[in-house]
Amino acid sequence: MTSFAAADKSKPFIPLKAGGATDGWSNDDEATATCYCGAVQLKFATNPPGLIDTFSCNCYDCHKITASGMFATNFTVADTHLTHIRGHEKLTVFTQSRTIGTGSTMANHFCSICGTLMYRVRGDSPGKSILRVGTVDDFSLHETKLKPRVENYVKDRVGWLHPVEGALQVQASNDGPDAV
DSSP, X not given: OOOTTTSOTTSOOOOTTSSSOOOOOXXXXXXXXXXXXXXXXXXXXXXXXXXXXXXXXXXXXXXXXXXXXXXXXXXXXXXXXXXXXXXXXXXXXXXXSOOSSSOSOEEEEEETTTOOEEEEEETTSTTXXXXXXXXXXXXXXXXXXXXXXXXXXXXXXXXXXXXXXXXXXXXXXXOSTTOO
């Protein structure tokens, strides 16, 4: 098997040992995102107008919800371009009313089996879902179409982590509808 570092990132790269699902796919316009155990799978647009934005976030909510102590990599998709392929009934929703920068509620949609955070929905931004790049089955998209365009909350970035190369650096949040 080819390692991701050695893979041609202009072509789909779906590792065989990245969670329980083996049916992820991508094409020029769409791709899949699957939870770790494979029970939940989504199909989403990889181009505008369905793909709205790509960003990373260093806010304290993202430090905590990812359990990484660092950041989350995200992309926003119009709900009109998001399909639940399987496992919609397996999602558990935890809504928090106190979020770091938005002042809005945030509904977090987790796989009830393995706990993977599949997406978040802001209360003041209907019709859009914020997906996690780590759930995307085609790893080449992580470095191409889904590479963060903006890095939010750089003031809260851990000191040993470098800025996202080429991304707009925002001290707090972009304060737009796609902010986490």
